Amino acid sequence: MEKRATIKDVAEAAGVGVATVSRVLSGGSASAGARERVLAAAAQLDYRPSALGRNLRQRRTGGMGLLVPDLTDTFYGQLAEGVLACARSAGEPVVLGSTGGDPEQEADLIGMLLEQSVDRLIAVPSGDAETWIPAIRAGMTVIFADRLPSQASADGTGQSAVGDLMALDGLPPAPPARPLDVPAVVADDRAGIRTAVRYLRGLGHKRIAFLGGPGHEGRAHAFRVAVGAPVDEELIVFGTGSRDSAYAAASGLYQSRPDLSAVVAGGNVLGEAAVLAARELDLRVPKDVSLVMYDDVPWAELCSPPLTVIAQPGRDMGYRAAELVLRAGTRRARSVVLPTELIIRGSCGPRR
Amino acid sequence: MEKRATIKDVAEAAGVGVATVSRVLSGGSASAGARERVLAAAAQLDYRPSALGRNLRQRRTGGMGLLVPDLTDTFYGQLAEGVLACARSAGEPVVLGSTGGDPEQEADLIGMLLEQSVDRLIAVPSGDAETWIPAIRAGMTVIFADRLPSQASADGTGQSAVGDLMALDGLPPAPPARPLDVPAVVADDRAGIRTAVRYLRGLGHKRIAFLGGPGHEGRAHAFRVAVGAPVDEELIVFGTGSRDSAYAAASGLYQSRPDLSAVVAGGNVLGEAAVLAARELDLRVPKDVSLVMYDDVPWAELCSPPLTVIAQPGRDMGYRAAELVLRAGTRRARSVVLPTELIIRGSCGPRR
DNA sequence: CTTCTCCATGGAAACGATTCCATCATGGTT
DNA sequence: AACCATGATGGAATCGTTTCCATGGAGAAG
Incomplete structure (x- = not known):
């Protein structure tokens, strides 16, 4: 000592x-x-x-903050690994926070980071745009990953917040209430969902449901676009984040709409719930119900049948976000959209 | 701004x-x-x-460091969530590092934390006792979680480092080369493994293999004790940490010893590999080979058959470790051994 | 009334680095 | 030989907090 x-x-x-x-x-x-x-x-x-003296003098802490909803979700584990890999090669520390998908906890953690003078932050946002204003105004360099904060706007469609990303699909961009000017690294949800829906359509499925969790508004929106009007809103359901709630949502969906023949799960936790609930209700996959899940987690292959997934590069996403947040200051960061890939395994079949 | x-x-x-x-x-x-x-x-x-001024004055950074091998491994995700939950309720920041199971990276990260004057650290150690001497000597309060550093001792048995934990089973404790005086929060591996082996024996299995990864020396040792002499060392194999290597180890094990009828996997990544390799070789679970896996991860239930597991409380482990490291200073921390539970699902059957 | 004690109070030092700025030496040019 | 430009150098200021210490005032005890 x-x-x-x-x-x-x-x-x-x-x-x-x-x-x-x-x-x-x-x-x-x-x-x-x-x-x-x-x-x-x-x-x-x-x-x-000592980093202490240096930090005080420069009035900023080196390194970066990282806020994710839940490390138990393998996808966020992958994302975090990407961030850590980049940070490690830069020799920078990473301060981690888990928000549990709760905007309030998220706000608390932002406060904590501010107190630490951490001025660079990578976040999978849970709160809406309002939540992020304090961080931005305090001069933090923020990069969103995986998703954008839902706009707390009057139209209530849960539109995403960054204007230039909305225009990707030739869609009328949401009336920008006051878009946060925050770069983001996200997967091309629109294309991913579209590919999945087309694939299911090609197998003959007509009634396709979307099972989402918190933060999946963007994917739900992409789903609406992909299935096209008229959208059967009853086939779009949301859990609140916990595994229990995801299970309840899946189970409720199957029971209230026995006519559905395919489900798109907006995340791996939802996919897990969809499998479990189907098994409980004696629905066989893919005979009775076809399933496509977001996120290519290692266990997708272990399921039986192995799950067909929309893979998004979690590790890359984290790595790129970390690069962006470290380069910021030098250069104004630009948003990045990463490709998704439909990996066909065994959880989808022709409509019964 | x-x-x-x-x-x-x-x-x-x-x-x-x-x-x-x-x-x-x-x-x-x-x-x-x-x-x-x-x-x-x-x-x-x-x-x-500002935490900056305060930290400089007190010559220490608040909060704690957390070092895990791989966040992609669900178990470490659970452990991290536990640490974060405790830290959050104490309002303390957590600096995270992922070592990839590599002692060298681990040493680098320890150096980084020292530079940041982080003086409290929770670690799932990858390096041996030597690696940890610098941290201890610098006055860091270290708590090990999940495992202990393998002793870099002359006898090469990979004995664990903390003496008082070794004595649990009435076994002659390893000659303590120079045990690190570091408290730890670990699962009762000895009991967990013993229960699993007895269960398999009860089903008639004679040739039981152990499939481990880095850091599973303690569990392998517990396995040797549980099966009793004579130990067939060929039935104890190790992967190096990556999923590929785990798969190779499992596959090699099945092929070199077709006479084995049951496998105990020392961690969920190994379990995953055991399932995958068995499937590839057309070995049916549990008909041809029974499988018990360490870690009750959510997807264990999704497998078919659902996996019989040795559950260890990852979240609690992290929470307790964080409590310990925060209380240290007040009171000399004492090691904690958490119970394991054998959860019987469907991956074990009678010997063929 | 004096003296003693106790507490609130604010100025200043300390923490360990970076960085401004004045100083000094050197070497080249006229 | 005088002058200037250049570059190396170290002292001191600075960052925002905590904490030491001296001071002063109020109340209690004699």
Whole structure:
């Protein structure tokens, strides 16, 4: 438990001033002799600059914050791994928070990060645009990942918040109430859902349901677009985030609409619930009901039948977001849309 | 992007000195009048003390570090959620690192945390005892979770490092080379494995294999103890951590020893590999081979047949570890052993 | 009335780095 | 030889907080 050497100790040992030590260590100009002596002294004393002093002086903490809804969800685990990989190679620390999908906890965690002067943040947002205004106004560089905050707008469609992403499909962009100017790294949900729906249609399915969770408004919207008018709103149901609630939603869906023949699950937790509920109700997959699930998690292959999924690159998503948030400041970050891929396994069959 | 109010601003607005503000806000003594004015001014200015200044002054960063091998592994996701839940309720930040099971990366991350002056750390260790000496010597409060570092001792048995835990089963404790005095929160692997082996024996199985990954030396040891002499060392195989390597290990095991009739997988990634490899080789579970897997992950139930598992409370483990690391300093932390539970589903049957 | 104690109070030091700025040496140019 | 430009150098200021310490005032005890 010996105390660490400070820059002052190094300066003394090298016979130079602290300013010179700082310059040598952070790449400023110094004479060859001084540089050599400083380096030797630093090595000798096993000196490591304290992030504390530096942070205070620059009034900012290095590294980045990361806010996800739930680490138990394999997809967010993948995303976090991507962020951590990028951060590690940059030598930057990552402060992690799990929001449980609760806007209130999210707001608390943002407050905590502000207190720590963490000024870069990657978030899978749970709260609406309002929640994010304090962070933006405090000067944080925010990058959204996986999804955008739902707009707390009057029309109540749960439209996404970033204008330029809405225009992707030639759709009339939502009237921008006051879009957050926050770059995002997301999967191409529109294409992913469209491909899945077309695939199911090709198998003869007419009544296709969408089973979503919190934050899946964008995917639900993409689903509406993909099935086209008239949309049967009863076939679009939402759980609240917990596995129980997802199960209840799935079970309720099967029972209230026995005429449905296919389900698109908006996330792997929902997919899990859809399988479980089907089994409980003696619905066979894919004979009685076909299933496509968002997220290609390792266990999708273990199911029987193995699940057909819409794969999105969780790890890449995290990595790219981390790159963006680290580069920001240098260059104005631009949003990124990552491709999805329909991986056909065994959970979809022709309409019964 | 307005700059935040500092304690000086509050002092000025309240007409008191900075010392008084600090005392009021951190629970020191102050007159009612002063307290009231300070509180009012702080609220008025939306003052939040900067963690930067405080950290520098106390020469330590609040919160804690958390090091896990891989967030993609659901079990570590659960553990992390537990840590985060505890940290959140204490208002403390968590700095996360993912080691990939690599001692070198682990050492790097420890260095990074030291640089940040994070002096409390919860870790699922990958490196051996040597790796941890620098952290301990720097005065970090370390709590191990899920496992203990393998002892880099001469006897090469991969014995665990904490003496008092080794004595649980009345076994001659390994000659303590120089045990780390680090408290740990672990599952009762010995009992868990013993129960699983007895269960399999009860079903008539004679040749039971153990499939482990990095860090599962303790479980392998418990397995040796449970099966009793003579131990068929060929039936104990290890993967190196990646899913591919786990798969290769499982596949190799099945092929080299077609006489085995049951497998105990030391973790959920290994279990996944065991299922996949069995399917590939046309071994039916549980008809041809019975399987017990460590970790009760949500998808264990989705498999067909649903997997019989040794459940260990990942979330609790994380929560308890976080409690311990936060309380340390107040009280010398004591190790905790959490119970495991054999959950019988459908992946074990009578010996063919 | 004096003296002693106790508490509230605010100024200032400390924490460990970065960075501004004044100083000094060096070498080249006129 | 005088002058200037350039670059290295170290002292000191700075960041925002906590905490030490000296001061002063009020109340109690003599």
